[in-house]
Amino acid sequence: MSIAVFGVNHRTAPLEVRERFAHAAREVPGSLGRVLAAGARGGVLLSTCNRTEFYLTEPGDTVPEIVWTLLAERLVEGRGAREFGYAHRDRDAVRHLYRVSSGLDSMLLGESQIQGQVREAWEISKGQAGPVLHRLFQSALLVGARVRSETGLGMGAASAPSAAVALAGKIFNRLAGRSALILGAGDMAELAATCLAAEGVRVTLVANRSYERAQAIAEALGGGARALALDEAWEHFGEADIVLSSTAAPHAVVTWERVASAIARRGDRPLCILDLAVPRDVEPAVGQLENVFLYDVDDLQAVAAQAAAERRTEIPAAERIVSEEVERFWAWYGGLAVVPVLKEVRDRLEQMRAAELERALRRLAHLSAEDREQIEHLSHALLNKFLHRPTIALKEAARSGRGYGLLESLKKLFDLERLDDG
Amino acid sequence: MVLFPHLIALGLYALATALVLVPFSGLRSAPRGLTLGVPLAGVVAHSIGVARLTPFHGVAPTLSLLALFLVALQVVSEGAFRASAVGVFTGPLATGLVGLALLIGIAPEAASAPGAERSPWSILHITVSLLGLALLALAFSAAALYLLQFRELKAKRFGQVFRLFPPLERLDRLNHLALVLGFPTVTLGVLLGFGVRYAGGAHVDAAQVVWGMLTWLVLGWAVGVRVVRHWVGRRAAFASIASFAAVLLVYLALKLSAPGTQRFL
Numbered sequence: 001m002s003i004a005v006f007g008v009n010h011r012t013a014p015l016e017v018r019e020r021f022a023h024a025a026r027e028v029p030g031s032l033g034r035v036l037a038a039g040a041r042g043g044v045l046l047s048t049c050n051r052t053e054f055y056l057t058e059p060g061d062t063v064p065e066i067v068w069t070l071l072a073e074r075l076v077e078g079r080g081a082r083e084f085g086y087a088h089r090d091r092d093a094v095r096h097l098y099r100v101s102s103g104l105d106s107m108l109l110g111e112s113q114i115q116g117q118v119r120e121a122w123e124i125s126k127g128q129a130g131p132v133l134h135r136l137f138q139s140a141l142l143v144g145a146r147v148r149s150e151t152g153l154g155m156g157a158a159s160a161p162s163a164a165v166a167l168a169g170k171i172f173n174r175l176a177g178r179s180a181l182i183l184g185a186g187d188m189a190e191l192a193a194t195c196l197a198a199e200g201v202r203v204t205l206v207a208n209r210s211y212e213r214a215q216a217i218a219e220a221l222g223g224g225a226r227a228l229a230l231d232e233a234w235e236h237f238g239e240a241d242i243v244l245s246s247t248a249a250p251h252a253v254v255t256w257e258r259v260a261s262a263i264a265r266r267g268d269r270p271l272c273i274l275d276l277a278v279p280r281d282v283e284p285a286v287g288q289l290e291n292v293f294l295y296d297v298d299d300l301q302a303v304a305a306q307a308a309a310e311r312r313t314e315i316p317a318a319e320r321i322v323s324e325e326v327e328r329f330w331a332w333y334g335g336l337a338v339v340p341v342l343k344e345v346r347d348r349l350e351q352m353r354a355a356e357l358e359r360a361l362r363r364l365a366h367l368s369a370e371d372r373e374q375i376e377h378l379s380h381a382l383l384n385k386f387l388h389r390p391t392i393a394l395k396e397a398a399r400s401g402r403g404y405g406l407l408e409s410l411k412k413l414f415d416l417e418r419l420d421d422g
Numbered sequence: 423m424v425l426f427p428h429l430i431a432l433g434l435y436a437l438a439t440a441l442v443l444v445p446f447s448g449l450r451s452a453p454r455g456l457t458l459g460v461p462l463a464g465v466v467a468h469s470i471g472v473a474r475l476t477p478f479h480g481v482a483p484t485l486s487l488l489a490l491f492l493v494a495l496q497v498v499s500e501g502a503f504r505a506s507a508v509g510v511f512t513g514p515l516a517t518g519l520v521g522l523a524l525l526i527g528i529a530p531e532a533a534s535a536p537g538a539e540r541s542p543w544s545i546l547h548i549t550v551s552l553l554g555l556a557l558l559a560l561a562f563s564a565a566a567l568y569l570l571q572f573r574e575l576k577a578k579r580f581g582q583v584f585r586l587f588p589p590l591e592r593l594d595r596l597n598h599l600a601l602v603l604g605f606p607t608v609t610l611g612v613l614l615g616f617g618v619r620y621a622g623g624a625h626v627d628a629a630q631v632v633w634g635m636l637t638w639l640v641l642g643w644a645v646g647v648r649v650v651r652h653w654v655g656r657r658a659a660f661a662s663i664a665s666f667a668a669v670l671l672v673y674l675a676l677k678l679s680a681p682g683t684q685r686f687l
Contacts, residue, residue, distance in 0.1 A: 152450055156585075170575060170584060173591035268655040270590060291655060293575050303580050 003132065003333075005093040006067040006085060007046075007053030010107045013084035020074045021081070023047040025124050031070055032128045035059075038066040042130020044137060046100070046121040048114070050107050055097060057132045094136060094329050098322045101140040102147035103154065110153040110311045115144045132336070136329065143325045151317040156307025160188070160276075161195040163303035167295055168196065168242055168272045176200025178241040182221075183233055183254070185213050186246025188276040188297075193221060193244055201242060207233035209247065238262035243273045245281040254282040256289075263289050274300070334398040337407050342391060344416050353383050424528050427471030428486065432520045434464030435493060439513030442506055446582045457506045461493050461513075468493070468520070475528065482523040484548060489519035491556035495600075499560065503596050505588045511563035544618050551611030555669070557604030558641070562666035564597035565659035572656055594654055597662055605645045608669075612638065629679065633672045640668040 008021055023031060023045060032043045032054070039060025046053045054067050064087060071081035088096045096105070101118045103110040122129065122137035129137065148154045157166035165175070172178055180196055180203045182189055193203055203221045207228040208214035214227035228236070230253065237243065237259040247253055254273070263271060268291055275282040275296045287294030357379045361372055390410075397406050410416070438461035445451040468490045475483040496512040499505045571587040574580075587593070612634060644665035647653040653661065 167575075170571070170587075170589050171591065173589050173595065268653060268657060270655065287576075295578065299578050299580075302578070306580055 002059070002090055003055070003057055003093045003136065004059050004063075004087060004089045005053050005055050005096050006064055006087045007051060008071070008081070008084045008086070009051035009053070009105065012086055017075065017084055018050065018052070021047070021052040021071050022049060023052060025120075028121075028124050029128065032125060034070055035063060035066055036128060038063050042128060042133045044121055044125040044129050044133050046118060048117045051100070051105075053100075055093070055133055055136070057130055091326055091330055094333075095322060095326045097136060097140045098143045098325055099319075101144035102318055102322060103144070104147075104315065104318055104322065108159055109308060110148075110155075110158060110314070112148065112154055115141065115148075118144065132333065135332065139325065139329050143322060146325070147318045147321050150321060151314040153311055153314045153318045155314075156310055158304050158307040158311060160297070160300040160304050161192045163300040163307070164192040164244075164274050164276075164295075165195050165199055166303060166307075167274070167293070167300070168201075169199075171270050171272050171293055172241065174200075177202065179204045179239065180242040180244060181205045181207065181233065181236050181240035182217065182225075183207050183230065183243065183245040183281065184247030184249075184277065185210075185217055186248070186277060189244045189246030190217065190221075192274060192276060196242065196244075197221065197223070205233070205236055205240065207236075209249075234258040235262050237271065238265040241270075241272065243271065244276060245273065246276040247281050249277070249281060250279060252279075252281060252283040254286055256283055256285040259286060260289060263292060266291065276300070331398065334407065335395075338394055338398045341407050341410055341416060342394065345410065345414050346387060348414055348416075349383055349387065353379050424471050424474050425524070427467045427474075428520060428524055428528060431464045431468035431471060431490075432517065432524065434460055434467065435489070435513065435517040435520060438464060438493070438496075439509060439517050442509035442513050445586055446510075448582070451586070454500075454506075457509075458497060458500050461500075461509070462497050465490065465494050465497060471528075480526070482526040482528045484552060485519045485523040485526070486528060487549065488552045488556060489516040489523070491553050492516040492519070492559060495556055495560045499564075499596060503588065503592055505564070505567075505592060505596055507567055507587045508560065508563045508596070511566060512559065515559070541618065541622075543614065543621075547611060547614035547618050550607060550614060554604050554608030554611050557600050557607055558666050558669060561597050561600035561604055561662045564593050564600060565662040565666075568593040568597060568659045569656065569663075572659075590655070594658065597659060598648055598654075601645055601648060601662055601665075605641050608641060609638065630676055633676060637668050637672045641665045 008018065010018065013021070028045045028047070032045050035054055035056065036043050040056040040063050041058040042056065044055045046055065052071070056063060068080065068082040068085060071085070072079065075081060097118075099105045101115060103112065103114055106114050118137065118140055122134075122141075126134075157163040168178075169175055175196065176199065178201045180193065180201050182193055182203055182205070185208050193201075197203060202223055203218075203225045205228055206214045206218040206221065206225050207230050208217070209230045211227060211229050214229070218225040218227045230247070234254075243254075245254060254275075263286075270291045270293060273282055273286065273292060273294045275294065278297055280296050282294055282296070284294070286292060357376060361367070361375065364372075364375075367375070394406055394410070438457070441452045441457050441460060451457075468486070472483070472487055472490055475486065492512045493516045496509050496516070499508045567587055568590060570583055571590055571593065574583045574587075575590070588596075644661040647661050648658050
């Protein structure tokens with residue numbers, strides 16, 4: 001019995017390699033099928049933009065080679081996949097999955113999206129996972145939830161778009177129902193707008209130098225956003241609650257002269273301006289206006305970095321939970337293996353007892369039926385006594401998570417390796 | 423049975439204050455159940471103690487009642503506005519007031535001393551006035567938090583204040599509500615005070631009337647600019663702080679110029 005993971009992630013492979021290894025949901029059963037056919041009992045394929053990992057139970061000797069070959073087929077000819085990969089076995093494989101599901105192994109420490117991705121991988125692979133991986137993935141989701149609820153690993157806004165939401169959330173009581181104006185067509189602004197929209201912010205206006213591009217973004221964002229030419233946008237600084245700016249202009253386009261009069265009309269209403277462009281779109285003087293809160297990319301990164309630093313202090317607590325849960329799973333897994341091995345040992349010894357008893361009784365043919373019965377009883381009693389202590393010890397070891405090592409020894413001592421082939 | 427509940431309340435208020443202040447040192451915030459439950463338990467213990475203090479006599483019971491209102495409002499702020507940071511001001515203040523009351527000496531038996539009886543109207547006057555004062559203190563706390571958070575956001579400092587203080591708009595609403603409720607409550611308290619003293623034939627010092635009216639006008643101005651002129655945010659916070667400062671200064675001036683036992687504070 002064994003569990004293994006073979007895979008690549010953001011630490012071991014660059015993006016151009018990872019994106020080739022990434023599997024769409026429809027590709028998962030085929031790839032898993034090939035690996036299982038090479039000699040593994042169950043498998044789950046976890047594939048996200050940051051990792052592609054095969055979790056397997058009882059993989060045969062040729063399985064790793066099949067995994068690396070399967071992945072190498074997705075690379076340009078001549079490149080191997082093994083150089084980007086890693087393999088973990090048994091406890092280390094369980095620990096790896098638990099660290100993944102709790103966000104400890106994520107590019108953005110503590111991010112919660114991975115929890116959904118682990119669940120999705122498990123659901124897609126359900127037909128091929130087998131009982132051990134079912135249990136493993138179920139427990140991985142619980143470990144992820146436990147880490148998030150008992151530690152601060154997921155606290156704060158640790159990415160720039162979520163920092164944008166956090167900043168706006170420190171100005172406005174509720175973000176739901178607020179209106180946002182987007183200037184420019186930068187990816188970052190679009191990403192931040194999506195994050196804000198998830199909080200209920202309505203993107204009402206999209207302004208761009210090219211009206212057609214503004215219209216395309218407005219349509220993509222939905223929610224009835226209206227497109228504007230960039231020069232029409234300044235007046236709307238008097239109405240919007242949040243302005244997201246990300247134009248490709250080489251100099252500041254949002255100047256004090258352009259927006260001061262519109263902002264003055266706001267009275268005491270606060271305005272949050274998130275300048276996500278490099279070079280900056282918004283003149284610093286605009287941030288000096290009363291009730292205007294202006295933040296640029298550096299500020300968002302400062303907020304994100306601070307949250308990330310706070311999250312890092314939670315790593316030891318999260319690792320403790322992971323270790324605890326690895327032992328808990330391993331105790332269950334060890335217990336799972338104990339029953340068939342014990343039965344096999346007992347059967348093997350019982351056969352030996354019966355054979356030796358028969359041989360002895362043949363030599364002691366003069367004994368009465370009563371004496372023969374006594375000897376048979378003695379042989380049973382001796383066998384039970386010999387097996388009693390090891391049986392108890394093995395069950396206790398399994399309960400405490402140490403059973404797996406003892407089982408392996410027992411199988412070697414009693415030549416039970418064939419159990420693994422069953 | 424007066425001292426014991428007060429001691430329990432003192433301990434719980436001190437603990438509640440610690441729970442509010444500790445996260446500012448970088449440690450993790452306590453669960454919300456604790457930040458709500460500990461001061462609430464203090465309020466329950468304190469209420470039992472205060473209930474046995476009536477009719478109020480001397481400064482200590484009134485300090486105790488003021489502390490009770492402050493913490494009760496802190497709990498309401500946390501419950502309704504998720505503004506536990508209000509406890510940064512109200513927590514130490516309430517703990518200090520209860521401690522001071524205990525130091526001065528809470529003596530219910532003094533109430534039975536000849537001439538120490540207070541009429542029900544007088545007790546109502548004291549209670550309403552203290553509630554009004556506590557609401558003004560809450561408005562002050564919310565305004566102070568607003569200005570601190572505003573400064574941090576403008577200066578782009580993303581430290582503990584940024585992390586632990588509520589959003590600006592929420593603090594502004596809390597300030598608005600406390601001020602709008604506090605002003606009529608204080609007004610009613612003052613009117614009851616005049617009524618009680620005139621009905622009792624007691625002389626009301628002219629200075630007290632003039633300065634009291636002036637304070638009332640300042641408070642009225644702070645409420646007026648909010649309600650009538652729709653001030654919000656920083657300007658409204660400054661107005662609120664100015665009005666609370668006026669109340670404190672006038673009280674101190676009157677207390678220093680004409681010390682006496684007629685007033686409850």
